[in-house]
């Protein structure tokens with residue numbers, strides 16, 4: 001395991017239902033570092049690129065229209081084993097199957113309105129970060145609590 005960067009998006013339902021602060025707070029409390037963040041009105045081109053692997057599936061069109069329907073919060077998070085850790089904090093894709101205590105498990109009911117996105121692999125994280133952010137939007141800095149996060153520093 002290693003320090004990784006992952007792409008996270010608070011989807012339109014998460015923004016509209018007032019969960020921006022809570023979701024960001026969960027990552028902050030876990031000790032995961034926010035290295036980029038912005039509110040985005042997603043256009044169809046970006047949405048289709050982001051969900052490109054799902055083109056042709058029945059949920060592709062509905063998901064593209066969902067994601068373009070209202071602003072999202074896009075962010076890049078950095079931390080040890082961040083890709084898997086963030087996926088764990090989000091819970092399973094279908095909020096009905098997601099464990100309580102996860103973001104989707106706590107706030108969602110329907111798979112087509114599942115509140116957050118997180119990259120599913122390091123490879124996809126790198127692709128998604130490059131799709132959503134330019135290099136100069138990624139900020140490197142030290143958080144004051146970093147020395148208390150691990151015994152190794």
Ligand code: IDP
Nearest residue numbers: 059062063092093111112113114116117118120
């Ligand atoms: P993930 O977001 O957990 O990685 P994926 O299988 O990559 O899940 O699906 C991408 C997104 O497409 C989901 O988060 C959800 O918004 C939507 N989606 C996936 N499967 C369905 C479905 O069966 N019905 C409606 N929407 C779906």
Ligand code: MG
Nearest residue numbers: 117118119120
């Ligand atoms: Mg996925």
